[in-house]
Amino acid sequence: MKSHQVTIKDIAKILDISASTVSRALKDHPDISIETKNKVKELAEKLKYKPNAIALSLQSNKSHIIGIIVPQIVNHFFSTVISGIEELAAEKGYNIIITQSNESQKKELANCQTLLSGRVDGMIVSRTKNTENFDHFRNILSTGTPIVFFDRTCHGIKTDKVIIDDYKAAYDATEYLIKTGCKNLLHFAGPENLKISSKRMWGFADALKRNNIFFNEEMVYYADNFSKGYNLTFELYKSNHLPDGIFTVNDMTAAGTLSALNELKIKVPDEISVFGFTNGIISQITSPSLSTVEQNGYLMGYSAAEILINKIENETTDTISKIIPTKLIIRNSTKKL
Amino acid sequence: MKSHQVTIKDIAKILDISASTVSRALKDHPDISIETKNKVKELAEKLKYKPNAIALSLQSNKSHIIGIIVPQIVNHFFSTVISGIEELAAEKGYNIIITQSNESQKKELANCQTLLSGRVDGMIVSRTKNTENFDHFRNILSTGTPIVFFDRTCHGIKTDKVIIDDYKAAYDATEYLIKTGCKNLLHFAGPENLKISSKRMWGFADALKRNNIFFNEEMVYYADNFSKGYNLTFELYKSNHLPDGIFTVNDMTAAGTLSALNELKIKVPDEISVFGFTNGIISQITSPSLSTVEQNGYLMGYSAAEILINKIENETTDTISKIIPTKLIIRNSTKKL
DNA sequence: AAAGAACTTGCAATCGTTTGCGAGTGCGTT
DNA sequence: AACGCACTCGCAAACGATTGCAAGTTCTTT
Structure with a gap:
């Protein structure tokens, strides 16, 4: 296999000229006569010559x-x-x-x-x-x-x-929930050591505070994928801790939450509002479709x-x-x- | 920038030996004395030497x-x-x-x-x-x-x-629809020149025929993405041509169809069954969740x-x-x- | 003491391409 | 007729690594 791709040397040998001439002819160097250029270009075309990117890399260190x-x-x-x-x-x-x-x-x-x-x-x-x-x-x-x-x-x-600006986006999303009447909000968050997660969490927290809603750490749960969102929602339901609004760290978590709420026959958004983050395809497909933050x-x-x-x-x-x-x-x- | 990654030559120069010796020492060639090997390996480690994959490629033609x-x-x-x-x-x-x-x-x-x-x-x-x-x-x-x-x-x-085996998978899916009581089926297909599409179409067609259900080409519509599935479903509704079962060429089309059916308040699967193809993440997220063909x-x-x-x-x-x-x-x- | 064996190491070519420099030809000018 | 200048083109080195072969050193053996 690898029956040998055409190189400059091959062309040079066939035309009985040097590799340097072929190289220069191919890039229209003024030193080369038009006839030679034509001969070279024609043959290169015919043999489907493609420069060896690896050799170029080695040479140019790029x-x-x-x-x-x-x-x-x-x-x-x-x-x-x-x-x-x-x-x-x-x-x-x-x-x-x-x-x-x-x-x-x-x-x-x-x-x-x-x-x-x-x-x-x-x-x-x-x-x-x-x-x-x-x-x-x-x-x-x-x-x-x-x-x-x-x-x-x-x-x-x-x-x-x-x-x-994760902080601002989270702040805005949370404020939207507040403005549309949610009074009892929770946040489903990602790991703390991930800056994007902690910023979204703080955006959530500050939106509450600035709107004169009490915030403490118990309003933040760790859940950052479909099944965690799904399971957490069930747990909250069982312990009678479901809020009237949830802001999740990403769309998949929101999808899991929605899925659980559907099974629990809890009406979204009438009983609970859910706000996602990312605006992936799934946000159009969930039922109901998901309000979310567009992250381009x-x-x-x-x-x-x-x-x-x-x-x-x-x-x-x-x-x-x-x-x-x-x-x-x-x-x-x-x-x- | 590109402040120069360490090469074999650098190591050779520092140790005042030849590049060949360094190369051999690094790969435990028996010709090289243990002391030299140790010196070389130590320095290579210290300077974080990494072989230049590009040079190796050029050399080995791989x-x-x-x-x-x-x-x-x-x-x-x-x-x-x-x-x-x-x-x-x-x-x-x-x-x-x-x-x-x-x-x-x-x-x-x-x-x-x-x-x-x-x-x-x-x-x-x-x-x-x-x-x-x-x-x-x-x-x-x-x-x-x-x-x-x-x-x-x-x-x-x-x-x-x-x-x-697109044909068999489509055949099986269609047969499942028939066995669960669908009598009036449609197929939302992909382009004909795409073999996977035409095979799925034929699987659908043959499943009907073998189960003594009439098949003709008017039971096949072209729709192979979310919005086409969505729009087509509305059109069928308006022209009063909705069937009791739809087999789609992929999940996204099925998702569009489900979305339209949801808006039309048509109950799935009671009034219409929908079968997708691919088993992507979205098939778990649609409402109701989507029956589909797992394509690993x-x-x-x-x-x-x-x-x-x-x-x-x-x-x-x-x-x-x-x-x-x-x-x-x-x-x-x-x-x- | 001289010769050969054993052990280390270096030289040079190679992979495909680019490029500075040198060399060869043919022409026109003085 | 001799010199110089265009105009073409080739040589060789370089990029980083590998490897057959040659060459050097040291040691053992006769």
């Missing part, structure tokens, strides 16, 4: 590859971000290599090694929930390979990031790629924190204003 | 990269397949480069060029809906780069593929990677068509047996 690490590919938000990255990358002539950490710090570390060994020009990363030690990222940065973080960032590392993943990916490529090509050193605007998407799981 | 082309990354099925590929690839020491065609033949062609230029060791592909001309794939195969197709395959190209994307990806890597490493020439088993997942959008 791979034109962007490495990506996400917790999981099978996730609407992350795949949307990847799609945004891919879009700009393809346009700018970069390839993307994707790895997933599966929320395991060990795998994340291995991914870093692999990408470093693959000499990617830069990396775009959303870290695992559990990671507390960020030395592996610091090591990469010290080699001169730029990293842009998105969504889940790393506290204490000075580098570029693309994020949303595509734009986040596109922006991250934009910042990274700029850094790669212009070798600037200043770091950027780009904030992607969010907005409330009001559907049928909440009451109208 | 990139250890698998190229992937999917219509879109933001799609539960495709991202699940990618996840399966990534899993085995990572285990076997391969990286994956992902490109998306966005259902555009032009982009698909460009992706082929890029991957070929990147000298990927092999490719895993699901083609666009529209592609009719497969010459670009033939050209790749003629360079000796193996391709494994999955799900959407290419008629007339002799190469490996990983598929499901993860396993498809894993198997495709398995076949491809085997082909790359063992250079076999026989082609495989692997069929991933499916099964019916019965939820609440259909009646019970």
Whole structure:
């Protein structure tokens, strides 16, 4: 197999000229005569010559590859971000290599090694929930390979990031619930050490306080996926602690909550309002459809790629924190204003 | 930037020995004395030396990269397949480069060029809906780069593929609808030139015929995404053509249909049963939850990677068509047996 | 004491491409 | 007729790593 792709040398041999001439002819170097250029180009076309990107990388010390690490590919938000990255990358002539950490710090570390060994020009990363030690990222940065973080960032590392204003978005969503008449709210939160989670939690808390509603930590439960949302809702029901409004840290948790409420025959939004976060596809499919915060993943990916490529090509050193605007998407799981 | 990653030469220079010695020392070649080995390994560790994968690729003519082309990354099925590929690839020491065609033949062609230029060791592909001309794939195969197709395959190209038995799965799903009492069935289908679509259609048709139910082409409508399913359902309602059972080509179409039926206050499954295809996350989230065909994307990806890597490493020439088993997942959008 | 064996290590070519510099030809000018 | 200048093109080194072969040193053996 690998029956040999055509190289410059092959063309040179057939035409009985040197490889350098072929190289120059292919890129219209003025030193080369028109006849030679034509001969070369014609043969290259005929043999379907494609430059060997690997050889070019070795030579130029640039791979034109962007490495990506996400917790999981099978996730609407992350795949949307990847799609945004891919879009700009393809346009700018970069390839993307994707790895997933599966929320395991060990795998994340291995991914870093692999990408470093693959000499990617830069990396775009959303870290695992559990990671507390960020030395592996610091090591990469010290080699001169730029990293842009998105969504889940790393506290204490000075580098570029693309994020949303989680605090404000959560504040706004919570305030919407209050304005539509909810008086007894709960928050289903993600892990505390994840900045996006804690910010959303504080946005929730502060919205209550500023609206003169009592807040304490017992109004925050840990639940950040479908089944946790589902189970928690049942538990609250059994212990007679169901509120009249729930703000969840993401859409999947909200979907689990809605699913449980449906089974319990509790009417949404009449008895309980539910507000999600992310605006994934599922928010249109739940019954009732889910009010949520639009977190433009595509734009986040596109922006991250934009910042990274700029850094790669212009070798600037200043770091950027780009904030992607969010907005409330009001559907049928909440009451109208 | 790119402040220079450590190379073998750097180590050689510091230790005042040759690059060849360093190379051999690092791989425990018996020619090298233990003292030298220790010195080299120690320094390599200290400087965090990582072999330059690009140089190795150039040398060995193997990139250890698998190229992937999917219509879109933001799609539960495709991202699940990618996840399966990534899993085995990572285990076997391969990286994956992902490109998306966005259902555009032009982009698909460009992706082929890029991957070929990147000298990927092999490719895993699901083609666009529209592609009719497969010459670009033939050209790749003629360079000796193996391709494994999955799900959407290419008629007339002799190469490996990983598929499901779409005909049988559709037949079984349809028969289930019949057995649970549906007498007036419709099929919401995908494009005819897509083999998976036409096979599902024929499975539907034959299930009717074998169960002595009249079939003609007017029982097949074209609708293969959420909004088409949604709109078509409304149209059928208005023209008074709603059936008592619908088998859709995929889950998203079924979700659109369910959404419309919900708005029309038509009871599922009492008045109309709906059967989907794929078993994506959304099938658990719709209301009622969706009966569907499980199409194990993860396993498809894993198997495709398995076949491809085997082909790359063992250079076999026989082609495989692997069929991933499916099964019916019965939820609440259909009646019970 | 000389010769060969055993043990270490370095040289150079290779993978495909680019690029500075040197060299060869043919022409026109003085 | 001799010189210089365009115009073409090739040589060789470089990118990082590997590897067959040659070469160097040290030690043992006769």
